[in-house]
Amino acid sequence: MKAIKVxxxxxxxxxxxxFQVLRRNQEEIRGRxxxxxxxxxxxxxxxxxxxxxxxxxxxxxxxxxxxIANPEIDIVVELIGGYGVAKTLVLEAIAxxxxxxxxxxxxxxxxxxxxxxxxHAKGVIVAFEAAVAGGIPIIKALREGLTANRxxxxxxxxxxxxxxxxxxxxxxxxxxxVVLKEAQRLGYAEADPTFDIEGVDAAHKATIxxxxxxxxxxxxxxxxxxxxxxxxxxxxxxxxxxxxRIKLLGIARRREAGIELRVHPTLIPAQRLIANVEGAxxxxxxxxDAVGTTLYYGKGAGSEPTAxxxxxxxxxxxxxxxxxxxxxxxxxxxxxxxxxxxxxLPMAQVATSFYLRLVVADQAGVLSRITTxxxxxxxxxxxxxxxxxxxxxxQTDLIILTHETLEGRMDKALTQMQALETVLAxxxxxxxxxxx
Amino acid sequence: MKAIKVxxxxxxxxxxxxFQVLRRNQEEIRGRxxxxxxxxxxxxxxxxxxxxxxxxxxxxxxxxxxxIANPEIDIVVELIGGYGVAKTLVLEAIAxxxxxxxxxxxxxxxxxxxxxxxxHAKGVIVAFEAAVAGGIPIIKALREGLTANRxxxxxxxxxxxxxxxxxxxxxxxxxxxVVLKEAQRLGYAEADPTFDIEGVDAAHKATIxxxxxxxxxxxxxxxxxxxxxxxxxxxxxxxxxxxxRIKLLGIARRREAGIELRVHPTLIPAQRLIANVEGAxxxxxxxxDAVGTTLYYGKGAGSEPTAxxxxxxxxxxxxxxxxxxxxxxxxxxxxxxxxxxxxxLPMAQVATSFYLRLVVADQAGVLSRITTxxxxxxxxxxxxxxxxxxxxxxQTDLIILTHETLEGRMDKALTQMQALETVLAxxxxxxxxxxx
Numbered sequence: 062m063k064a065i066k067v068x069x070x071x072x073x074x075x076x077x078x079x080f081q082v083l084r085r086n087q088e089e090i091r092g093r094x095x096x097x098x099x100x101x102x103x104x105x106x107x108x109x110x111x112x113x114x115x116x117x118x119x120x121x122x123x124x125x126x127x128x129i130a131n132p133e134i135d136i137v138v139e140l141i142g143g144y145g146v147a148k149t150l151v152l153e154a155i156a157x158x159x160x161x162x163x164x165x166x167x168x169x170x171x172x173x174x175x176x177x178x179x180x181h182a183k184g185v186i187v188a189f190e191a192a193v194a195g196g197i198p199i200i201k202a203l204r205e206g207l208t209a210n211r212x213x214x215x216x217x218x219x220x221x222x223x224x225x226x227x228x229x230x231x232x233x234x235x236x237x238x239v240v241l242k243e244a245q246r247l248g249y250a251e252a253d254p255t256f257d258i259e260g261v262d263a264a265h266k267a268t269i270x271x272x273x274x275x276x277x278x279x280x281x282x283x284x285x286x287x288x289x290x291x292x293x294x295x296x297x298x299x300x301x302x303x304x305x306r307i308k309l310l311g312i313a314r315r316r317e318a319g320i321e322l323r324v325h326p327t328l329i330p331a332q333r334l335i336a337n338v339e340g341a342x343x344x345x346x347x348x349x350d351a352v353g354t355t356l357y358y359g360k361g362a363g364s365e366p367t368a369x370x371x372x373x374x375x376x377x378x379x380x381x382x383x384x385x386x387x388x389x390x391x392x393x394x395x396x397x398x399x400x401x402x403x404x405x406l407p408m409a410q411v412a413t414s415f416y417l418r419l420v421v422a423d424q425a426g427v428l429s430r431i432t433t434x435x436x437x438x439x440x441x442x443x444x445x446x447x448x449x450x451x452x453x454x455x456q457t458d459l460i461i462l463t464h465e466t467l468e469g470r471m472d473k474a475l476t477q478m479q480a481l482e483t484v485l486a487x488x489x490x491x492x493x494x495x496x497x
Numbered sequence: 498m499k500a501i502k503v504x505x506x507x508x509x510x511x512x513x514x515x516f517q518v519l520r521r522n523q524e525e526i527r528g529r530x531x532x533x534x535x536x537x538x539x540x541x542x543x544x545x546x547x548x549x550x551x552x553x554x555x556x557x558x559x560x561x562x563x564x565i566a567n568p569e570i571d572i573v574v575e576l577i578g579g580y581g582v583a584k585t586l587v588l589e590a591i592a593x594x595x596x597x598x599x600x601x602x603x604x605x606x607x608x609x610x611x612x613x614x615x616x617h618a619k620g621v622i623v624a625f626e627a628a629v630a631g632g633i634p635i636i637k638a639l640r641e642g643l644t645a646n647r648x649x650x651x652x653x654x655x656x657x658x659x660x661x662x663x664x665x666x667x668x669x670x671x672x673x674x675v676v677l678k679e680a681q682r683l684g685y686a687e688a689d690p691t692f693d694i695e696g697v698d699a700a701h702k703a704t705i706x707x708x709x710x711x712x713x714x715x716x717x718x719x720x721x722x723x724x725x726x727x728x729x730x731x732x733x734x735x736x737x738x739x740x741x742r743i744k745l746l747g748i749a750r751r752r753e754a755g756i757e758l759r760v761h762p763t764l765i766p767a768q769r770l771i772a773n774v775e776g777a778x779x780x781x782x783x784x785x786d787a788v789g790t791t792l793y794y795g796k797g798a799g800s801e802p803t804a805x806x807x808x809x810x811x812x813x814x815x816x817x818x819x820x821x822x823x824x825x826x827x828x829x830x831x832x833x834x835x836x837x838x839x840x841x842l843p844m845a846q847v848a849t850s851f852y853l854r855l856v857v858a859d860q861a862g863v864l865s866r867i868t869t870x871x872x873x874x875x876x877x878x879x880x881x882x883x884x885x886x887x888x889x890x891x892q893t894d895l896i897i898l899t900h901e902t903l904e905g906r907m908d909k910a911l912t913q914m915q916a917l918e919t920v921l922a923x924x925x926x927x928x929x930x931x932x933x
Contacts, residue, residue, distance in 0.1 A: 078787070082645050082646075082787045083645075085647075085786070086645060086646065086647050086786070086787070089646075089647055089712075089831075090644065090645060091835070092712060092831045092832060092835030093640075093644050093827065093830055093831055093832070093835070094644070095823060095824065095827075095832055190642075196787070196788035196789065196791065197788075197791055198637075198638050198641070198642025198643065198791075201634075201637060201638070201641060201642045202634050202637070202638065202642070204529075205634070205637060205809060205812070205813065206626075206634025206637045206638070206809055207634065207805065207809070208526065208529050208530070208808070208809050208812045209518050209519075209522060209526060209804065209805045209806075209807075209808030209809055209812070210518075210522065210525075210805055211521075211522050211525055276525075276528060334770060334773060334774070334794060337770060337773060338770070349805070350521070350522070350801075351514070351518045351522070351632070351801040351802065351804055351805040351808075352632035352633075352795060352796065352801070352802045352805035352806075353632065353795065353796050353799075353801075353802055354794075354795060354796075355632065355633055355634075355793070355794060355795035355796075356792070356793075356794040356795065357791070357792075357793060357794075358770060358790075358791060358792035358793075358794070359788060359789065359790060359791035359792065360788065360789050360790070360791075363789075365786075365787040365788070365789075366787065366788045366789055368645065368787055369643065369645045369646055369785070369787040369788035370645075370788075371645075372644070372645030372787075373641060373642055373643070373644050373645050376641070376644045376645070377641065380824045380825070380826065381820075381824070383820070383821060383824055384817075384819070384820040384821075384824065385819060385820075387531060388531065388816045388817070388819055388820065389816070390816065391529065391531075394529055395525075395528045395529055396528060396529070396531055399527070399528025399529070
């Protein structure tokens with residue numbers, strides 16, 4: 062059987078990894094897929110670099126549309142990134158009847174509905190294992206491995222940059238800014254790290270997982286996105302004293318009223334396996350009704366780990382492209398006619414417990430006033446930690462862990478607490494999840 | 498589209514879980530699979546119990562062959578277990594042109610070659626996600642998710658009973674026999690726990706994974722199988738002092754000369770994620786050339802976790818049964834004509850490092866004689882720990898960690914050390930893996 066022909070749009074880090082993996086493991090891959098998989102054409106603006114990676118056996122062009130127009134090409138791999146030209150090219154590839162593989166989480170989280178509808182209408186596959194958690198086959202696990210289950214929630218460390226920074230802040234007791242510079246020096250953070258550290262990248266991935274888990278459309282605009290830039294070393298330390306680690310989690314959870322979809326720093330019990338995921342590694346924890354808790358761990362980025370997912374998609378398509386489109390795995394796990402309109406909840410209706418740190422005047426009655434405000438808003442307290450104030454100090458840190466409450470209630474309580482004269486600085490508020 | 502019809506052979510724990518899951522989540526499953534999945538017939542010798550689980554909508558018989566002979570049935574689910582009648586019925590179902598789903602690891606590890614060949618010849622699928630690590634979709638991850646990779650090694654905690662016992666021994670400092678009784682009382686160990694505690698169950702699963710990872714036939718008879726019955730609380734304690742945990746691992750590793758396939762208690766660094774998998778949970782660590790390290794964690798047994806895997810297989814078959822058999826995922830990841838004859842290595846050629854505990858006379862020169870023997874066999878020492886002997890005590894414990902060596906060499910060195918007059922008891926030898 063002749064090899065399946067692949068065209069690459071963009072040959073940066075992931076593209077060159079895909080080349081290397083397909084070349085190095087071509088025999089094993091053919092033995093598994095039943096036919097060869099061959100990158101026959103590459104489009105990249107940097108022709109010289111593209112040629113040095115692709116070699117002589119592969120046509121290199123600077124116009125992506127030549128790849129899409131080539132009737133020999135069965136699958137187009139989009140590795141350009143972003144929502145701009147990538148979107149146009151993906152839609153054009155679909156219109157040309159090509160299957161598409163993409164690692165572009167931003168594109169799918171924002172324009173997935175349009176793209177998947179176009180693919181469905183045309184009977185082609187858009188595969189995107191590489192778009193969430195890099196080399197970890199989490200899309201396959203959610204869409205196929207856990208297909209028997211009603212998924213209750215997903216909580217993932219799905220951004221390596223921020224997990225590296227948080228790991229370093231904790232182990233070395235350093236502040237965010239210092240560690241960010243270190244991460245940039247080591248290549249764990251980009252020169253412009255905004256998308257990572259502000260939680261946007263994690264929110265793209267959480268959005269895609271929420272759609273697959275609950276059969277809802279991708280709705281990035283409804284996601285709550287909060288990064289780690291305001292996190293202080295003091296809070297990481299206090300959390301540790303209370304038995305918790307702080308991780309940037311992407312969370313999608315089914316509640317009776319709707320779906321929670323949020324990315325924010327989160328306290329999680331230190332004994333949970335996911336709390337011990339360190340450095341740039343990713344991990345996704347899934348709670349589902351039949352199987353219970355499962356966890357998937359691995360490298361969420363990098364050239365070959367991401368290529369591992371791209372090639373897995375190429376093999377899947379190689380197997381399935383002769384199959385009746387109606388029998389393929391649906392893009393978002395559920396078939397289009399079985400999608401749900403369950404709403405994504407506004408943050409005020411989201412239920413979590415909280416870690417609060419208040420800088421308070423060291424005088425009698427302060428704790429009582431604060432706990433009274435919490436009680437008035439039906440927020441019950443789980444634990445209190447008060448730092449012993451030093452000799453002659455007039456203020457101290459008061460840390461409160463609450464039980465689960467609605468964010469809207471906490472917002473109101475916080476406004477009242479913040480107004481107290483004895484509360485001397487902006488209150489730090491970090492959400493807490495038991496993940497059990 | 499009419500529902501796909503399933504026949505169940507045996508309706509015990511997993512069978513009733515499968516019923517519950519299919520019934521409770523039928524809408525979601527239909528929304529994902531594109532058609533309903535319905536258990537239309539059940540065979541079980543205990544008719545009354547079977548009827549109470551299956552209800553009225555399902556035909557219940559006491560003769561499995563009636564299920565196999567029923568032309569309405571598309572898929573036969575074998576949940577009888579063991580190598581006896583289960584083998585005959587699976588082969589008969591295949592011969593009758595039925596797809597088969599089975600959770601029977603013993604059957605596949607021992608008779609897989611015959612069964613998969615029969616299925617291939619007949620063009621039907623034998624699906625077995627539930628046979629390894631219960632609800633964790635590890636077969637799918639290995640066969641499909643990591644299909645781009647050359648797999649280097651797999652190390653798994655794939656028996657919940659023994660992991661529960663080891664967790665309890667460590668956390669409570671108790672001996673094996675005491676904890677086994679507790680595990681039996683709590684239902685984590687069976688009345689006859691031999692298959693679990695002697696490592697046979699883990700070896701069945703490791704055998705299946707080795708075939709999928711390396712494209713070799715299942716060869717349970719070549720697996721080295723060693724359980725946890727001889728493990729002493731003292732060794733768990735010493736291991737902990739040295740920074741290690743002891744887990745029963747199923748290991749399959751590719752070496753230049755062949756494949757290592759072995760189950761035995763293993764020291765692993767305490768900071769590895771897999772070292773922190775506690776209780777009856779399972780976890781499989783996979784090292785592969787493109788993706789690096791990935792880990793899959795969840796419940797390895799139980800009614801609904803196992804049913805989660807059975808139903809995932811039913812959905813896969815529902816999707817694929819109309820596809821050309823040549824385009825399906827091969828049973829053992831590689832297509833039959835791409836299988837390899839790489840041999841499984843005898844233990845003497847297996848490379849690991851070792852933990853040794855010697856009870857030695859507390860006198861000068863003992864350590865020197867022992868280290869000389871190790872050096873003579875080219876075994877280098879990583880760490881030594883000597884228990885301080887108590888007042889008037891004439892013997893002490895000497896713990897040695899070695900660097901990697903061949904098991905054959907260690908056997909020879911052990912024979913010589915054991916013969917020393919100053920070595921007062923049988924030497925304890927536990928293998929150690931860094932898993933990095």
